[in-house]
Amino acid sequence: MSIAPLLWHHGEDPETIVREIEAIASSGIRAFVLEPRPHPDYLGPRYWSDVDVVLAAARERDLKVWFFDDGRFPSGWVSGRVSERPDLVKRHLAAHRLDVQGPRAGASVSAKHWLPDGITLHAVVAVRRDSVDTIDSDTLVDLTASVVDGVLYWDVPPGRWRIAVLTEGDRGLEDETAEYLNPIAEGAAAFQLAVVHEAHRERYGADFGGLISGFFQDEPRFGNGTGYEFQFGQPAEVRDGNPRDYVLPFSPALWARLVKQWGADARRRLPLLWWDGEPELTAQTRYTFMDEATRLYAEFQRELGQWCDDAGVQMIGHVVEDNGAHTRLGWGAGHYFRALNGQHMGGIDLVQHVQPGVIDGRRVGTFGRYDDEFYYWGLAKLASSAAHIDPRKAGRAMCEAFGAYGWHLGLRLMKQLTDHLAVRGVNFLVPHAFSPRTWDPDCPPHFYNGGLNPQWPHFPVWREYADRLCSELSGGTHHNDAMVLYHAEAEWAGEAMPFQRVLQVLMQAQRDAHVVPIDSLAAVKPELLIVPYAQRIPPELAETILALDIRTIFVDAVPQAFSGAAAAELMSRLTDHVDVVPLSDLAQLFTAAAWTPSEPQPWLRILRYDEKAFLVNESITETVDTWLTLPALEGHPVRTDLLASAEWTPELSGDRVRLRLGPSESCLLTWRPAALPDLPVRVARADLPQDGWTVSTRAYSDSKFRPVALTSLGPANTPERLAGFAGTIRYERLTDLTDVTAIDLGEAGETAELVVDGESLGVRIAHPYLFSVPHTHRRPVTLTVDVTTTLAPVAADNSYDAYVTLDPTGLIGPVTLFH
Structure with missing residues (x-):
């Protein structure tokens, strides 16, 4: 069972919702995710009555059901009840600037403008300005104790100074999630579980682990601002021609951790989260903030996952990965792998992102400017990497797929996207979506569409293909040639090459790699670790590489510095241990390996899984025609066309196999005890x-x-x-x-x-x-x-x-x- 589409639930009448469930079952699909989009009475009497109907229809048809973990998208609304616990509503730290020229003895500054109801003063810090937005870190001074009744009293020294009024409150920059749960607040997970999960268990607990598979989490986030491209030191947005500073996610728990890291300097460091100061201190400050915030987020997720374990169900879903947001604040959760802590599958969302043949650059789409390098080379590898690195995920990689492509998405494009995902290791699909509303304008396509989708009679052909393909690539070992370091920590502290740039070079040379976060290095101990260029790295990375004697390649150059305190000799020890290879030369490390084609094939992708391989020609115009060097395996190679249910012995020459794939064609290569007949020669x-x-x-x-x-x-x-x-x-x-x-x-x-x-x-x-x-x-x-x-x-x-x-x-x- 590897397909569980979204079934939208708006509060339709029983006959309509059962009709849609019957359509799902008639296609051969055996599970679905019930998503309120939204339901008008979520967790109220009508909701429970409607869910009773859904579960009865699913039980009758032997379908499994996943519940959405909230009443609307994105997750974190908690049925609109977070306001009952003001201490759990999202909180943010904001910096308000006042630039003054000194000397000015006996000066006073009112901060009351920035302290409306619900907003409290966290700190006031002054610092000498070097330029418009560069500050002199050596002059940071904490003036919080000099604030009386919202007014700062201070003798301004000579020079240009910036007074940073740092406030704390519930006013973020994403209006949609303003009253959402703060995932880094103490008690947040317990509240979410009590309101949503326990309510479902109280009514349907007897079916947990049977009829009911678990809960689906959809794009939870920090939500301190909008957009994918958050970067420290840049304005969050421009309104009326003026830059507006971003706000940062905050909580008492986060502040306690920062104080533990920074000690007496904690408040003095805060302006460095907005304005550049001395480079190393600035980098270390921003790195520490992100590190502690994302660790708290991971603890929130872990608590949700543990509840699901105890209840006999699973938790799956995904965060906002778009355009690299998975390493950032804003719409992101800061660190992809930590954000999926507690989940039982790796998870991503493929919404209008991948267009066959488009492999790099930027293009405009419904949701803004798309980073095609990330979507094509990186997105799916996040899910499959998490699936194989985290033991609780047991090799299961989920993708919510096909949503918002529009009505032009048909079964052909679905097959191409299925191949794109599968050859990168995804083996569980959540197709988006089945809507009981005919011609629903919300993020089409809708596969059934009241029976009006002309390709619906052929939908089972795709379902059978996708089911078999995912089954072939599940429950075993996904082989790789190396591991590529996840770049989040490097990006937090300076210039960083994204991991997908390395993957592109490897995949175009038919090499595969998992993406590994620093947190998991000690557990997986890769035979070969490739580190994308990073201006700075955490000292923990160097210490782990040296302690475990990991063969390591740094791409283009070794780091210039560390993003935290480190022993003086650590960098020199690391430099002596590692090799440096230019990005363009990485593929040459594997030229003698199996699965190497007789000539370069940049469009050919190969996934090696147990003693089989899935091969895809991702070109939409060119044919792949080459000889591949085979590994030394027992038995006879057999080529299988899963779509046509045909198999035969391919053309062989010694330890090589002839591979011919037309545009967008794929096949499976397996080994059998006995050879099959050759493919008939067709003239x-x-x-x-x-x-x-x-x-x-x-x-x-x-x-x-x-x-x-x-x-x-x-x-x-x-x-x-x-x-x-x-x-x-x-x-x-x-x-x-x-x-x-x-x-x-x-x-x-x-x-x-x-x-x-x-x-x-x-x-x-x-x-x-x-x-x-x-x-x-x-x-x-x-x-x-x-x-x-x-x-x-x-x-x-x-x-x-x-x-x-x-x-x-x-x-x-x-x-x-x-x-």
Whole structure:
């Protein structure tokens, strides 16, 4: 059981919600995640009544159910009840600046403007300014004791000074989560569990671990501001042409930890969280803040996960990873691996992020500017790495996939994205989404859409493919060539190369690597650790490398300094121990290894799992045709096409295997005790004419095919043909299949079913559109090809479809007969 789609629940009537559950079950899916989006009476009588209906329908159909862990997105709202505990509402530390020129004896400054109701004074610190936003760390002075009734009394020394009024309160910069739970407050997890989890256990505890699998957590965050790109020292936003300083997540528990780290200097250090001072002190201050905040976040998560363990259920989900937010504040949770502490799977979200063939750079989409280097090379590896590094996750890597792609997402793109995820180690999918609202405008597509999605009859083909693929890549060992250090700690303290840049070089050379955080190094002790360039690293990293004698490569250069106090000789000892390799040369470390192609294949990806390999050509235009060096394994290699359920012995030459994959094609290579027959040699006999076809259409909302004035193959969505048509286009002709063993439809838009004299030869949802022809069909027959579009031609007027090009529809061809 490796697929559990989101089932949205808005408070629909029982008949409607049961209809949607029946659709899920009819596709062969055996589980779903029940998501209030939102429910109008979450945790109230109507909610429980509705959930009773859902569980009864699931039980009748032998489906497992996951509960969302809150009443709306994102997690942390706690059913709107956090206001009952003011001490648990999100709190923030803000810095307000006042720049003054000294000397000025007997000066006073009122801080009352920054102290409205609910906001308290935390500290007042003054520091000499070197420039507009650079401060002299040596002059930091704590003036908090000189504040009386909200007024600072101070003799300003000569020079330019900045007075930082630091306030604490519940006013952050993300209005949507203003009254959310503070995950780094003491008692936060207990409150969340008491309000949401215990309420579900009280009513449904007897089904925990059986009918009910667990809870799904969706994008919890610090939420001190909006956006993915938070960086210390930069304004959070610009309003009315003026920069506005960010606020930081805060709590008494965090302050206690900072005081323990900084001692008497604690308040004096705070301005360095906003303005640059002496480089090393600034870096160490920011690193310590992030380190302690994310450790507190991890403790919050651990408590939630422990409750689930004790209750016999699991906790899964993901944080905001977008554009590298997984290492940052704002919409992020600061540290991906710590934020998933307590969860039972690695988890990510693939929402409009990956477009086949787009591997780097920036592009604009519905949710802003996308960092394609991260999405393509890094995102999925976060989930699979967490799955294999953390024992409680047991190799399970989850992705909430396909949401917000728009109505142009059909089964072909779903197959491409499934391959993208699987070859990076993801083996549990949460498809987004099933909505009981027909034509729901909320983040389409919706797979069933009241039965109006024309590709819905073929949805089980994708489901069966994805289920089998995830099953093949579960419960075993994901082999890798190295581990790449997670870069969060380095980014907190200075310039840092993101881990995905290293992964790109390795993956384009058919090498694989897990991403490993510093916290896990001692437990996993990698044979080879690759550290992306970092201006500074924590001294703990150097100490671990040396203590465990880990073979380590630093990319491009060794660090310049540490982000914390370290022994004087530590850097020199580290430098003597490690090697430095330029990023562009990393792949050369593995040229003699198995799975090396006979020539460079930058589009070929290989996942090695137990004694099998999953291979994907991620090019949308080029064919991979190469010889791969095989590992020394017992048995005979067998190539399996999971989509067509076909397998054969590939062409071999000594210890090498011939691999040919068309654009976006994939296969599984396994070893069997006995060899299978070779793939029959197919010789192209002829292409069928592009003209002379009988064409009819069945619109997505219609039940009958109706003739149209077309007789030729080619793109159908053109102004002079079938522009604006969504549904199934049928092509028919009388064809002599004497000696024909296979038919290739060429290009189709987008799912295709081939029927010969009324007998279906199968459905293809993606390339190649190749069908085997049984020996019974050798006389002239009626050849029928049904090509089904997505709903985009009639529903693309939305922000989700606005940033993509739509593929041609219909049967484009050429249709080739093989003997």
